């Protein structure tokens with residue numbers, strides 16, 4: 432029987448020490464990370480969220496949940512709703528219709544960087560079975576942490592001249608990391624001392640307790656603001672079985688990459704020498720690392736949890752060994768029996784990712800337009816046919832064929848925009864993300880793109896310019912995986928396909944929070960006239976707010 436699971440949450444700032452250095456985090460009901468939601472397929476989640484921040488609005492996005500019939504509950508400021516004002520309460524009600532590993536996070540300004548996130552786990556319904564067996568499970572929510580506040584970071588990014596936020600001070604697992612000490616100091620050449628922990632510190636690692644000769648499911652999700660990560664369990668193989676809430680063909684790896692916005696389940700068997708403990712590590716990938724690895728301990732019961740493993744923590748692949756990541760990604764296929772993509776598309780977008788300047792500000796742009804959010808949420812302005820709420824002209828579907836992706840933009844000046852791509856109902860949409868050189872010579876960065884409201888099939892990847900021949904010769908239409916977040920590698924392209932069958936307005940953006948903040952996203956609108964029952968409370972700002980006020984006075 433499906434249930435309604437009700438929660439009452441308060442969002443507020445509190446003092447906290449995620450890595451041993453006290454700072455301020457955005458907490459839910461006094462917890463950082465926020466409480467874990469557990470539900471079963473078919474359940475309704477109802478979160479009554481009260482904003483206890485004194486001076487800023489807040490929203491929460493339920494990452495990976497398609498929000499069919501409830502697009503107003505997607506929790507994206509300016510898109511699906513108005514920010515919830517200080518002191519006000521908003522109720523998110525939605526159905527979780529697919530088992531999997533998900534998470535939730537702030538989607539306004541840089542509140543994810545401020546620590547507004549938590550896990551959302553959907554188990555199969557009581558009468559259903561997972562397509563694999565395990566004896567127990569654990570959950571790791573990965574994040575990165577800065578000692579500079581998210582407000583300061585936001586100001587840096589919006590300043591002229593631009594100030595980049597730099598690399599994080601710590602990597603966190605379930606909100607815990609170590610900055611001034613290391614769990615593995617004895618194996619390292621650096622001068623950081625060995626951590627002396629009682630275990631009850633806010634920054635003490637959450638130790639994973641296992642019994643020998645069992646199989647465990649590890650659910651991992653990455654809520655990082657910036658970092659791409661590589662995860663390993665020393666001495667243990669990992670079998671990857673789920674990606675972004677979708678079952679995949681199981682495959683075995685020594686370690687795995689996980690990008691911001693992705694989630695996976697892996698199975699591991701505790702078949703190693705039971706008198707030892709083992710490391711679980713995360714390391715920065717795809718940007719030159721300046722952050723120590725994140726660590727916790729896999730504790731074989733009955734050893735002490737604090738017993739340090741006898742070998743050094745696993746070493747990650749080189750940060751810029753992109754081939755390593757590509758090999759991993761190319762092993763991901765939909766589980767046999769998973770839905771297949773339509774073989775034809777109706778509309779194909781080619782989205783060029785560039786770093787640009789606008790009036791001296793540094794921005795990211797898609798087909799030369801840098802996204803700025805409107806005051807009135809698109810869902811409301813489109814539903815109620817309000818004029819002048821955003822650019823009526825849609826952004827271009829493609830970019831100039833002459834563009835040289837290997838060079839910095841010849842004319843770095845782009846423009847601000849907040850136009851929308853209007854998608855026709857039930858059409859099949861292809862998106863080719865085309866990466867390019869950033870503003871500096873010989874630099875092209877990785878970008879994990881996340882689509883709201885949908886899963887998409889990942890049809891293929893390639894290096895250099897995308898061509899139509901690439902589509903014909905390399906696309907996998909047979910068993911591509913379904914995902915909601917996918918990376919575009921430096922100087923490469925990534926192709927994905929989805930069916931526009933979910934009425935609502937959906938963001939598609941780089942999940943690196945500072946990149947979204949400076950324009951790296953687009954907006955899709957799908958048959959908004961079919962959306963029913965938008966609660967007025969979702970739209971009490973901007974022009975929809977004015978409209979409601981007028982109606983009241985009539």
Ligand SMILES: O=C1O[C@H]([C@@H](O)CO)C(O)=C1O
Pocket residue numbers: 595786869876946
């Ligand atoms: O958006 C970014 O800006 C910096 C750099 O390109 C300019 O300082 C960086 O590494 C980003 O990812």
